[in-house]
Amino acid sequence: MKLFIIHVGYYDYDIGMYELHSQFLVASDTAAAAKAKVMAKDVFKAKQMHIDGIQEINQVEGYSLSLQPSTQHIENKIYNYSEIKAL
Numbered sequence: 301m302k303l304f305i306i307h308v309g310y311y312d313y314d315i316g317m318y319e320l321h322s323q324f325l326v327a328s329d330t331a332a333a334a335k336a337k338v339m340a341k342d343v344f345k346a347k348q349m350h351i352d353g354i355q356e357i358n359q360v361e362g363y364s365l366s367l368q369p370s371t372q373h374i375e376n377k378i379y380n381y382s383e384i385k386a387l
Contacts, residue, residue, distance in 0.1 A: 301327050301367040303357045304334040310349040321352070327367050331356060 306324045311317075324341070328334035331354050338344055338351065358365060379387070 301329060301369075302334075303327055303365055303367055304331060305355045305357060306334060306338045306351055307353040307355075308338070308344065308349040309352050310347040312347065322349075 304326045306326055307321060308324065309319050309321050312320055324338050326334040326337050328337060335351060335354060343349075
């Protein structure tokens with residue numbers, strides 16, 4: 301299993317006329333399978349997103365990544381604006 305970051309673009313004319321972007325982190329065996337997972341997401345379809353790029357992530361700052369199945373559900377920590385200022 302590999303980690304991919306998929307960069308998507310879309311237009312939301314309720315916000316403005318410019319293209320917006322977002323990213324999805326996807327665990328998958330191949331880039332093609334990761335692409336299919338993202339394209340199947342409801343938000344991808346609803347916002348008529350397109351894929352601008354896919355990156356396979358194998359190392360981060362000299363650290364190798366190894367994805368292993370987990371039996372527990374652990375939420376990812378999201379730091380809000382105030383928490384980031386306090387770091």
